[in-house]
Amino acid sequence: MSSSPNRSSAFVFIFITLTINAMGIGLMMPVLPNLLTELTSLPVGEAARWGGALSVIFALMQFLCGPTLGNLSDRFGRRPVLLISMLTVAADYLLIALSWNLAVLFIARMISGIAGATHSAASAYIADISDKKDRAKNFGLLGAAFGVGFVLGPVIGGLLGEFGSRAPFYAGAALSFLNFVFGYFILPETLKPENRRSFDWKRANPFGALKHVSANKDVQVLLLALLLFDIAHYVYPSVWSYFTTEVFAWTPSDIGLSLAVVGFGYAFVQGYLIRVLDHRIGTGAILMIGLTCNLIAFAALAFIRDGWLAYAFIGFAIMGALATPAFTGLMSNLVADDAQGELQGLIASAAGLSMIISPFVMTQSFSYFTSSSTVYFPGAPFVISAVLIILAAMIALPFLKKQAKATAENSPKSQKTPAE
Incomplete structure (x- = not known):
């Protein structure tokens, strides 16, 4: 492979890969109830428990395997990990389409979680081909891919679901295989031989990776803040459908429309807006804007009772998407080139852990405060999220102040000439 990568083609492949990964959950949503009832012969209500x-x-596999794939990419390079993962995703979609019992479906979702942890290698790839000053805005492209996949997944799943509960997965397998072929021919390796390191199982798991990476206290602080942010942010997939049905009496089409707005908004904010803001105000300021917008959205959604108002504050939630690439960019600049995969794997693990914790906390609090025996307050999950955002900001703020001070001291304007 060429030592000077074709960045445009590489970005396209990474974007498509992460879009397909993001489509995975949405692709399943319209057809999963029917697929589960086929495999279990249970009514939809009981089959939902298996869902x-x-x-x-899926989230548990992402939590456990994110650092493994990240460390493998630090050892063998980004290209083989990304291509093998993409081929595995294609085979996994095919296995789901052909699943003949519930056990096979569970095995397939375990594989999905492992292969889906490709986010760590993809993020490390972006770090490799980006200058430090550009990393935050380029990481925004990853979020934009998520936004696009978040919109396309349910649409494709719903349309193809008309041809049967397994049709969307055959399409997913075909898309993933075509993307593998595309990547095989155009994707260059970006990890230089001198930046590779030996693979160590002690570092290739979330606990070992945390122990090693968090030796850097600044990374430790930002990672904790990111974990709190992720738990708060996953309130949307956890309770949005239930909350909007309960409070605004929205129909499924209303809910789908709101999610489409969010998906397009994420793509715009993380794919374009962050690139405009990064050079003008800096990554630290972008992070605080993102956290502040999330706080406003959560605080408002907890108390509003009119559906049209929800769209006004969905705008703040969309702007809050700035926080994710800002967190990632700041941490990426704090670790060595031979540990980028490990760091991104740890970030993927934090997201996986959040996907386990948040649905439980948010759905249980929603259920508790909407039952007849308690104080009626369906916005309780958003209050919890607002508190978590405040904690995340309080944890990150000292680091941001320290960074801003160091930047000011090292800026040309602060350097006096001998004549002065």
Whole structure:
């Protein structure tokens, strides 16, 4: 492979890969109830319990395997990890389409969680081909891919679901295989031989990776803040459908429209807006804007009772998407080139852990405060999220102040000439 990578083609492949990964959950949503009832012969209400278990096993695999794939990419390079993962995703979609019992479906979702942890290698790839000053805005492209996949997944799943509960997965397998072929021919390796390191199982798990990376206290602080942010942010997939049905009496089409707005908004904010803001105000300021917008959105959604108002504050939630690439960019600049995969794997693990914790906390609090025996307050999950955002900001703020001070001291304007 060429030592001077074709960045445009590489970005396209990474974007498509992460879009397909993001489509995975949405692709399943329209057809999963029918697929589960086919495999279990249970009514939809009872089959839904297995749907929850599938979500947990997927998130658990991402939590456990994110650092493994990240460390493998630090050892063998980004290209082989990304290509093998993409081929595995294609085979996994095919396995779901052909699943003949519930056990096979669970195995397939475990594989999905492992292969889906490709986010760590993809993020490390972006770090490799980006200058430090550009990392935050380029990480925004990853969020934009998520936004696009978040919109396309349910649409494609719903349309193809008309041809049967397994049709969307055959399409997912075909898309993933075509993307593998595309990547095989155009994706260059970006990890230089001198930046590779030996693979160590002690570092290739979330606990070992945390122990090693968090030796850097600044990374430790930002990682904790990111974990709190992720738990708060996953309130949307956890309770949005239930909350909007309960409070605004929205129909499924209303809910779908709101999610489409969010998906397009994320793509715009993380794919374009962050690139405009990064050079003008800096990554630290972008992070605080993102956290502040999330706080406003959560605080408002907890108390509003009119559906049209929700759209006004969805705008703040969309702007809050600035926080994710800002967190990632700041941490990426704090670790060595041979540990980028490990760091991104740890970030993926934090997201996986959040996907386990948040649905439980948010759905249980929603259920508790909407039952007849308690104080009626369906906005309780958003209050919890607002508190978590405040804690995340309080944890990150000292680091941001220290960074801003160091930047000011090292800026040309602060350097006096001998004549002065």
